[in-house]
Amino acid sequence: MGDPKYPSRVWRKPKRPLNYDFMMEDLNTLGNYGLKNKRELWKARTELSRVRHQARSLLALRQEVRAQKEPILMKSLAKIGLVKDDATLDDVLNLAVNNLLDRRLQTIVQRKFTLKTPYQARQAIVHGHITIGDRVITVPSYTVTVKEENSIQLSPRFKVQAPAPAAEPEVKEEAPAEQS
Structure with missing residues (x-):
């Protein structure tokens, strides 16, 4: 039966x-996408x-039943941007884990705001500096839909401060040494 709070497992370990x-x-995938641990990769898989x-x-x-159920799956996958609107089931079978990881908020924020590393994007999200529309999202693994992609922005309460201009070092003038 399992825990009522968590009715089914979200991930499976590799064989x-x-x-x-x-x-x-x-490890290469973890580094490229800035995942916290392998469990996040296992969830995507x-x-x-x-x-x-x-x-x-x-x-x-059968063809009649398939004609009814296939558009439902294809519409849900096109909504999150995994396949195009005119895709077929073969396109779904050709999906890789990288396609799913590319739709994470963390990856999209890194690319949109040209952050240096995915870990910087993760930190900005967790600290509440990223909004989608008017909602603050603090989950880096949030799957972004195609509609929401254009409304990702920095939070209005997050003030980006320009670095302060470098102050000129004060030069202390020494008193002329007295000669005796």
């Missing part, structure tokens, strides 16, 4: 966690697995 090539690929499973099950259905 072979000690595969060296797989570990190096994971599990979500992608769920979407791809839906696409495979739709391919197995």
Whole structure:
């Protein structure tokens, strides 16, 4: 049954966690997208697995039933920007975990505001400096829809201060030494 507060698992561990090539690929992905830990990557993989499973099950259905259910899946994926409006189920099956990670708020903020690292973007989000419309979002893993993408901005309460002009160092004039 499980905990009533958390009814289902959101992530699954990889089958072979000690595969060296797989570990190096994971670490590269963690660094590129600024993920806090591997669990965030596992969540993205599990979500992608769920979407791809839906696409495979739709391919197995009869044509009449598939014609009813396929637009629902495609519309939801197009809404979050994973596929184009005219995409097919083959496009859904070709999705990679990077496509899903590209739709995270953290990644979009880094690219939009040209921050140096994804970790700076994560910090700005967690500290409440990013808004979508008039809502302050403090979750870096928030999946941004296509409609919301243009309304991402710095919070109005966040004042970007320009660095203070460098003050000229004071030059102390020494008194002329008395000669005796």
